Amino acid sequence: MKIKMKYKLSFSEADKLIERYYEGLTTGVEEKRLMDFLSQSNLPDRFKPEQAIFGYFNQKKQKPHFSVRSYISWISAAAVILSVVFGLQFLEAGNRGDYAYIDGKRITDIREVKSQALASLSDIDSGTNEVEESFKNLNNKDLIKDQLNVFSGL
Amino acid sequence: MSRERYKAEILPIREKLFHIAQRILVEEQEAEDAVQEVLLKLWRMRDSLDKYDSTTAFATTVTKNHCLDRLKVKNRQDLLDESYYARAGNDNPYLQLERKNTDEVLRKIIENLPALQQAIIKMKDMEDYEVEEIAEITGTNVEAVRVNLSRARKKVREEYLKWSSV
Numbered sequence: 119m120k121i122k123m124k125y126k127l128s129f130s131e132a133d134k135l136i137e138r139y140y141e142g143l144t145t146g147v148e149e150k151r152l153m154d155f156l157s158q159s160n161l162p163d164r165f166k167p168e169q170a171i172f173g174y175f176n177q178k179k180q181k182p183h184f185s186v187r188s189y190i191s192w193i194s195a196a197a198v199i200l201s202v203v204f205g206l207q208f209l210e211a212g213n214r215g216d217y218a219y220i221d222g223k224r225i226t227d228i229r230e231v232k233s234q235a236l237a238s239l240s241d242i243d244s245g246t247n248e249v250e251e252s253f254k255n256l257n258n259k260d261l262i263k264d265q266l267n268v269f270s271g272l
Numbered sequence: 273m274s275r276e277r278y279k280a281e282i283l284p285i286r287e288k289l290f291h292i293a294q295r296i297l298v299e300e301q302e303a304e305d306a307v308q309e310v311l312l313k314l315w316r317m318r319d320s321l322d323k324y325d326s327t328t329a330f331a332t333t334v335t336k337n338h339c340l341d342r343l344k345v346k347n348r349q350d351l352l353d354e355s356y357y358a359r360a361g362n363d364n365p366y367l368q369l370e371r372k373n374t375d376e377v378l379r380k381i382i383e384n385l386p387a388l389q390q391a392i393i394k395m396k397d398m399e400d401y402e403v404e405e406i407a408e409i410t411g412t413n414v415e416a417v418r419v420n421l422s423r424a425r426k427k428v429r430e431e432y433l434k435w436s437s438v
Contacts (some may be wrong), residue, residue, distance in 0.1 A: 140429065142421035174378040175397040195317055269393055 127155040207262050273318040281327050286411045289335045295341035298332055305388045308333045308410040312391045315409045381431040389424035
């Protein structure tokens with residue numbers, strides 16, 4: 119049983135719309151209906167040029183340009199994802215805290231921690247790659263903090 | 273640059289750009305077309321317009337260059353037209369090959385439309401802009417956009433029939 123019948127243009131309706139199309143009078147919605155009509159097979163020959171032209175345009179169609187509304191919804195979706203990601207990072211960072219105990223003294227200045235770590239790491243006979251990796255992580259944390267500041271400023 | 277800023281900063285200098293275009297191209301209709309082309313160009317690059325110190329100065333330069341290019345193309349156009357139609361008349365192998373590919377022919381036909389018509393038909397038929405939006409961006413009335421759109425569409429049909437019936 120057919121629940122819903124898609125309304126199709128009759129030939130004469132299509133003729134009228136095509137005429138309006140060439141006068142530049144059709145709306146996007148009307149052109150979409152024409153496109154649906156023209157994508158049928160076994161149409162009379164008189165529709166051949168429009169089939170070719172609409173077919174060409176349809177295949178060239180890019181994604182619709184961003185309307186302000188869809189732009190905003192994209193931005194908010196991105197913001198939600200970012201805040202979840204950064205939020206998790208922040209929680210993690212909050213648990214650990216940006217400090218280190220060096221010789222029993224708590225040091226919160228990241229640069230000092232860095233230089234101390236560098237000093238102690240240089241004592242350890244480890245691969246340079248490892249050292250570099252750990253510094254990358256330090257920098258990332260800084261970056262995340264900066265970005266969090268930007269976000270909380272929103 | 274947002275749509276609002278484009279409207280607030282670019283559209284007010286339309287008159288100024290028109291005068292520049294008219295000084296170079298002389299003919300009023302041509303200057304009008306050129307200005308609309310420039311405005312569509314600026315619209316497309318609105319995201320990078322902010323990096324220029326003065327959008328007015330930048331728009332002025334774009335207009336000048338665009339009009340000078342238009343002059344050059346115009347001077348060449350007559351020669352091009354002749355060879356284009358000479359080819360269409362003779363059923364040479366090159367033409368036969370081309371005809372096999374409808375898309376290629378249509379692409380060529382659209383490329384050969386006057387620049388403004390080309391920009392408008394692409395925006396309307398490929399990028400889903402409505403006529404009202406194009407009028408807003410080019411600072412013209414809806415009717416003017418319709419006329420150009422209609423000319424472009426009719427020309428595409430006419431040229432397509434020419435090619436497909438050879």
